[in-house]
Amino acid sequence: MLGWILIVLAIIAVLVSRSLARCCSPLTSLQHHYWTTHLRNERDLFEQAAEQHSRLLIMQRINKLFGFIPGSENVNDIRIPSCQDWRDISIPNLLCVGDDLRGHYSFLGNKVDEENEEGKSEGIELKP
Numbered sequence: 034m035l036g037w038i039l040i041v042l043a044i045i046a047v048l049v050s051r052s053l054a055r056c057c058s059p060l061t062s063l064q065h066h067y068w069t070t071h072l073r074n075e076r077d078l079f080e081q082a083a084e085q086h087s088r089l090l091i092m093q094r095i096n097k098l099f100g101f102i103p104g105s106e107n108v109n110d111i112r113i114p115s116c117q118d119w120r121d122i123s124i125p126n127l128l129c130v131g132d133d134l135r136g137h138y139s140f141l142g143n144k145v146d147e148e149n150e151e152g153k154s155e156g157i158e159l160k161p
Contacts, residue, residue: 096102100112
């Protein structure tokens with residue numbers, strides 16, 4: 034019986050706190066709806082951009098390692114990775130993950146980034 038009383042009190046406390054938060058908010062219901070819609074759209078667009086960026090970065094690294102991109106029609110320049118290449122990307126390099134400003138998101142990135150130092154892209158400068 035005591036458990037049910039605690040559950041009911043918790044539900045009542047949640048309902049009262051949510052009601053008070055809505056009543057004391059300086060935003061009208063339309064402003065609140067606009068703000069939540071804005072945040073949801075921002076999150077969705079960010080997730081899409083992050084996914085596209087990740088795919089492009091991985092495709093560049095795979096192209097550097099193998100010499101072609103999966104699904105492409107031009108596979109004449111296939112590069113066969115050496116045994117050392119496979120060892121370099123297979124060994125977990127946990128000590129170097131995220132120790133620099135660029136950050137490595139995968140083990141494949143460590144090997145390819147080391148070989149591609151002269152062609153590295155500049156970072157994006159964010160301005161307020």
